[in-house]
Amino acid sequence: MDETNLQIAPVGTDDLRAPHTLSGVRRREFLAGRTLLCLAVAELTGVPAEEVQIGTRSGKRPFCLSAREVDVSISHSAGRIAVMAAHGCEVGIDIQIPVPVSTRLLLRYDVAGAEPTDLGDGDQEARAATELHYEFADAWTVREACAKSLGLRVGADLWRIRVPPRARRGDWGGTHWYRMPPFQGCPVALALRPRSRNAGPRSQ
Numbered sequence: 222m223d224e225t226n227l228q229i230a231p232v233g234t235d236d237l238r239a240p241h242t243l244s245g246v247r248r249r250e251f252l253a254g255r256t257l258l259c260l261a262v263a264e265l266t267g268v269p270a271e272e273v274q275i276g277t278r279s280g281k282r283p284f285c286l287s288a289r290e291v292d293v294s295i296s297h298s299a300g301r302i303a304v305m306a307a308h309g310c311e312v313g314i315d316i317q318i319p320v321p322v323s324t325r326l327l328l329r330y331d332v333a334g335a336e337p338t339d340l341g342d343g344d345q346e347a348r349a350a351t352e353l354h355y356e357f358a359d360a361w362t363v364r365e366a367c368a369k370s371l372g373l374r375v376g377a378d379l380w381r382i383r384v385p386p387r388a389r390r391g392d393w394g395g396t397h398w399y400r401m402p403p404f405q406g407c408p409v410a411l412a413l414r415p416r417s418r419n420a421g422p423r424s425q
Contacts, residue, residue, distance in 0.1 A: 254295050254302045258283065261306040262291055294369050301407050310413040313369025318407045319358040330380050332357050355408070360384040362410035363398050370396045370412040
């Protein structure tokens with residue numbers, strides 16, 4: 222969700238403690254994300270959104286204080302926000318705006334076509350680079366969503382998570398991952414690691 226399209230709802234004092242150290246856009250983005258997460262939990266549990274309480278564990282991972290059986294995840298990227306809530310699952314969600322990355326990083330993460338080539342056309346080369354950066358971001362969202370659902374430190378050897386280029390879903394380390402439709406040009410992915418038969422997500 223684009224935080225500029227979200228009207229900020231009142232939040233509890235626990236939710237307001239963390240953003241005291243933030244300012245401007247970052248504070249607004251934090252509060253917008255918490256509000257959207259409360260709405261997702263409310264839809265899942267049937268509890269009014271204003272009664273949902275969200276806290277933060279070490280490592281900045283959010284959790285639901287008012288419904289401990291519900292796991293939640295949130296992601297921000299350049300004003301875009303994605304959230305997820307689920308019963309009986311460890312969950313992760315990620316949204317990522319594509320940005321330029323080095324050829325070395327593209328090669329490390331096995332992005333097809335990352336090898337340097339001379340296409341002889343500046344515009345064509347620029348388009349090819351844009352596509353590579355999108356593919357990297359697309360696969361990165363899957364990797365980061367998996368890391369979140371497994372409780373791994375984001376950035377720690379994520380290249381080990383294999384993400385086939387055209388696969389819409391897959392499994393890694395006991396986690397099921399899914400590529401979602403892009404939002405405003407940004408790839409989105411979610412991952413869940415079921416803990417019970419009644420596992421099920423709500424994402425926005």
